[in-house]
Amino acid sequence: MGSFVELTAVDGAKTPAYVALPEGKPRGAIVVLQEIFGVNSHIRSVADRYAAEGYVAVAPAMFARVQADVDLGYTEDDMQQGFALKGAVEALPAPGVLRDVEAAVAHAATLVPGGKIGVVGFCWGGLMTWRSACELASISAAVCYYGGGMTSELEASRQALCPVLAHFGTLDHYISLESVQAFKQAQPKVEVHIYEADHGFNCDLRGSYNATAAAQAKERTLAFFAQHLG
DSSP, rough: OOOOEHHHHSOEEEEEEEEOOOOOOSSSEEEOOOOBBBBBHHHHHHHHHHHHHTTEEEEOOOOTTOOOBBBBBHHHHHHHHHHHHHHHHHHHSTTTTHHHHHHHHHHHHHHHHOEEEEEEEETTHHHHHHHHHOOOOOOOOEEEEETTTEEETHHHOOOOOOOOEEHHHHHHHHHHHHHHHHHHHHOOSOOOOOOSOOTTTOOOTSSOOOOOHHHHHHHHHHHHHHHHTT
């Protein structure tokens, strides 16, 4: 089980982060970027699972700049709260919460001296993972799960600074298959996998959970991180 620490970004902003440590010497570190529901039990469990695979895992609370202690479920009310918080964060002056991702990467670096650091994110966190891959030279690999908005023309025009793996679902009503195909064409260096699954297929607390797709994506993700992080 992990615990919370406080990160300080370069602009002085304080951000809580859930940190899970592996047993023995870490293979590397992975920064876990939340969905619109905060660092809730699911995101904490994701961090714990990466720690069980031998990685330091750091999950920053990416809504902290607009609201503290966000821990939502998956009801319609929770969805609306999450969308509102996402909107408030996206409205912050650039680079916004990328500073908090950078702080999480910096903290992870102190826990894996000389080791490599990756980022993985889900939904909005998938979008922020893509932006991190394009903006932060300090990360060595990035994995985006159904990154909401990352297949837009603007996002597809960015260039990643590290290897990127992306997972999408054919049944996702937030991310059209056409936009995924366009992103794939615009980003030939990104490893894109498409599953017969809905948005949120990795989260076992949601009705859209798809065990088969989640297992396939996990296998590919772990292999990708093993290749690029150790």
